[in-house]
Amino acid sequence: MYLVTTWFGSFLIKDDEIVEKKLFPADKEEIAQRLIRVEDWKMVREENELVKNLEEFFVLEKRLERIGGTYSQEELEQPKPEDHGFNKSLLRDAMIEVAKKRLRKAVGTDDHVSQAVHAIDDLIRTSNLLSERLHAWYNLHFPELEKFVSGAKYAKLIAEHGDRESIPSVEFEGSVGAELAEEDRETIMHFAQLLTEVDSEKRKLEEYIEANMKDLASNLSHLAGPLIGARLISLAGGLDELAKMPSSTIQLLGAEKALFRHIKEGTKPPKHGVIFQHPYLHKAPYWQRGNIARTFAGKIAIAARADHYSKEFIADGLKIDLEKAFKEIRKKHKDPPVRLKKRRK
Amino acid sequence: MVEITPHGLPGVYTDGRTIYTVNLVPGQSVYGEKLEPHLDIQYRAWNPKRSKLAAFILKGCKTFPFKEDSTVLYLGAATGTTASHISDLVSSGTVYCVEISPPPFRKLVALCETRPNMIPIMADAHSPETYEHLVDTVDIVYMDIAQRHQADIFLKNLRLLKNGGTAYLMVKARSIDVSKDPRVVYDSVKKELREAGLKVLESSELDPFEKDHMAVVSISNRQS
Numbered sequence: 001m002y003l004v005t006t007w008f009g010s011f012l013i014k015d016d017e018i019v020e021k022k023l024f025p026a027d028k029e030e031i032a033q034r035l036i037r038v039e040d041w042k043m044v045r046e047e048n049e050l051v052k053n054l055e056e057f058f059v060l061e062k063r064l065e066r067i068g069g070t071y072s073q074e075e076l077e078q079p080k081p082e083d084h085g086f087n088k089s090l091l092r093d094a095m096i097e098v099a100k101k102r103l104r105k106a107v108g109t110d111d112h113v114s115q116a117v118h119a120i121d122d123l124i125r126t127s128n129l130l131s132e133r134l135h136a137w138y139n140l141h142f143p144e145l146e147k148f149v150s151g152a153k154y155a156k157l158i159a160e161h162g163d164r165e166s167i168p169s170v171e172f173e174g175s176v177g178a179e180l181a182e183e184d185r186e187t188i189m190h191f192a193q194l195l196t197e198v199d200s201e202k203r204k205l206e207e208y209i210e211a212n213m214k215d216l217a218s219n220l221s222h223l224a225g226p227l228i229g230a231r232l233i234s235l236a237g238g239l240d241e242l243a244k245m246p247s248s249t250i251q252l253l254g255a256e257k258a259l260f261r262h263i264k265e266g267t268k269p270p271k272h273g274v275i276f277q278h279p280y281l282h283k284a285p286y287w288q289r290g291n292i293a294r295t296f297a298g299k300i301a302i303a304a305r306a307d308h309y310s311k312e313f314i315a316d317g318l319k320i321d322l323e324k325a326f327k328e329i330r331k332k333h334k335d336p337p338v339r340l341k342k343r344r345k
Numbered sequence: 346m347v348e349i350t351p352h353g354l355p356g357v358y359t360d361g362r363t364i365y366t367v368n369l370v371p372g373q374s375v376y377g378e379k380l381e382p383h384l385d386i387q388y389r390a391w392n393p394k395r396s397k398l399a400a401f402i403l404k405g406c407k408t409f410p411f412k413e414d415s416t417v418l419y420l421g422a423a424t425g426t427t428a429s430h431i432s433d434l435v436s437s438g439t440v441y442c443v444e445i446s447p448p449p450f451r452k453l454v455a456l457c458e459t460r461p462n463m464i465p466i467m468a469d470a471h472s473p474e475t476y477e478h479l480v481d482t483v484d485i486v487y488m489d490i491a492q493r494h495q496a497d498i499f500l501k502n503l504r505l506l507k508n509g510g511t512a513y514l515m516v517k518a519r520s521i522d523v524s525k526d527p528r529v530v531y532d533s534v535k536k537e538l539r540e541a542g543l544k545v546l547e548s549s550e551l552d553p554f555e556k557d558h559m560a561v562v563s564i565s566n567r568q569s
């Protein structure tokens with residue numbers, strides 16, 4: 001007995017006779033779904049139903065070994081679509097569906113995450129630029145405000161209240177700034193508003209990245225944090241690329257410029273790239289950072305591979321291992337290295 | 346108005362200089378080719394600089410089994426330039442278009458949506474087992490893939506060719522070996538096809554339309 005699957009159904013064939021058949025629904029969407037399963041080396045429902053009660057059967061494709069078929073290279077007369085009420089125009093419609101689904105899939109979540117990382121960088125640059133201008137501008141009216149507040153709060157106060165007299169609980173008596181005309185006040189408020197929107201857009205993008213990273217790369221996200229994880233994916237050119245990289249490359253992702261300078265100008269080689277943004281590194285004493293970076297990158301590589309290949313969640317274990325290794329490093333390199341004075345020749 | 350008459354090969358027309366096929370989708374120009382009406386029929390100019398099959402025809406191709414109801418397996422369909430003309434030729438038949446690379450495939454799918462006899466298959470021609478459940482055995486296999494192991498890929502796909510069917514291979518000498526004289530490469534490809542049990546019917550270099558290319562037509566004569 002042979003199990004044979006065509007684009008329109010599954011068949012049990014014995015001695016060139018079809019003994020049982022399960023035709024696919026004559027609908028392009030239904031057929032497309034099944035063809036994609038076949039492409040992905042999965043079973044379709046009709047195959048499972050046909051072999052449910054079979055002890056032994058032969059198959060002509062390796063995929064079907066998975067439900068217990070014995071692979072054979074026999075050449076068999078294939079069932080003809082016309083004999084079962086199907087025609088080629090349905091195959092064509094289904095294949096167009098398959099093609100569209102696959103093309104849609106060809107753009108992955110990691111592509112969107114990478115773009116979002118770039119967008120955040122754009123917004124940071126924009127925010128710095130606008131912020132500089134806002135300070136210079138508002139200093140005409142109230143230069144002392146900088147001393148009271150900074151960052152996002154500064155722009156928010158101006159956007160909401162405008163002139164120094166309206167800003168609550170801030171001392172303005174004796175300001176050396178000039179008076180603010182109504183027209184100037186409104187213009188500057190709008191400009192400050194723009195800056196607050198840029199900052200809130202940046203936060204939204206961070207949330208977007210966090211949410212997507214959970215599905216796309218839960219291990220990486222858990223281990224390195226969603227934003228650093230996303231930056232690594234973006235720098236590598238996709239999760240698949242990151243999964244292929246040796247940990248020594250991952251350790252230096254984002255430090256390409258420093259590496260280049262090292263090679264060209266003989267400056268000190270970089271020890272770490274974007275992973276430096278993680279507290280593991282920037283909170284560590286400088287003399288431990290090289291060791292920590294190496295260990296950290298090693299676990300990141302394992303996490304990225306798990307995210308790309310097995311999709312199993314293993315980050316909890318990785319994190320425990322990591323903390324253990326860090327403890328070792330801290331113990332072994334407790335003291336800063338003693339700098340030997342260079343002797344003059 | 347130009348006078349368009351049969352060229353001699355079935356389905357191919359000419360005005361004495363340019364060759365044409367009958368447009369299956371009147372009004373559609375696939376790659377910027379000219380559309381010519383003549384006596385109620387719309388013809389599509391077939392550009393030998395864009396399509397190796399057109400170049401081969403102009404170089405005197407004799408074997409031309411494309412009939413209205415033929416089925417064709419086209420390997421390396423790219424955006425469908427040549428495949429669209431074959432689609433004109435086999436108007437009630439089928440062209441299975443295999444292409445591996447997503448950017449051209451995207452355009453190919455859009456074309457297939459407008460042409461009822463074209464079926465898009467995104468697959469690697471190295472692995473015919475990934476699409477053989479879609480493709481019934483065909484009358485003609487046509488392959489134009491600039492790859493080092495062109496002949497191997499071609500031979501693997503012949504199991505989808507009907508007994509007695511015709512197979513076209515467009516060989517790019519430089520893909521196989523840049524250091525060798527193209528003629529040497531051509532001869533070794535033909536030898537390989539013969540050894541695999543094919544009968545080579547004719548072959549022709551495609552210059553001046555395509556440099557360092559050859560078209561080979563063979564016929565399968567499996568004994569069974």
Ligand SMILES: C[S@@+](CC[C@H](N)C(=O)[O-])C[C@H]1O[C@@H](n2cnc3c(N)ncnc32)[C@H](O)[C@@H]1O
Nearest residue numbers: 421422423426427444445446469470471489490
């Ligand atoms: C020279 S172009 C074909 C041009 C096309 N035949 C025409 O005349 O309109 C070669 C095409 O083969 C595709 N290709 C290369 N390797 C392939 C493979 N292993 N399987 C399927 N297609 C492949 C390439 O992506 C490219 O689009």
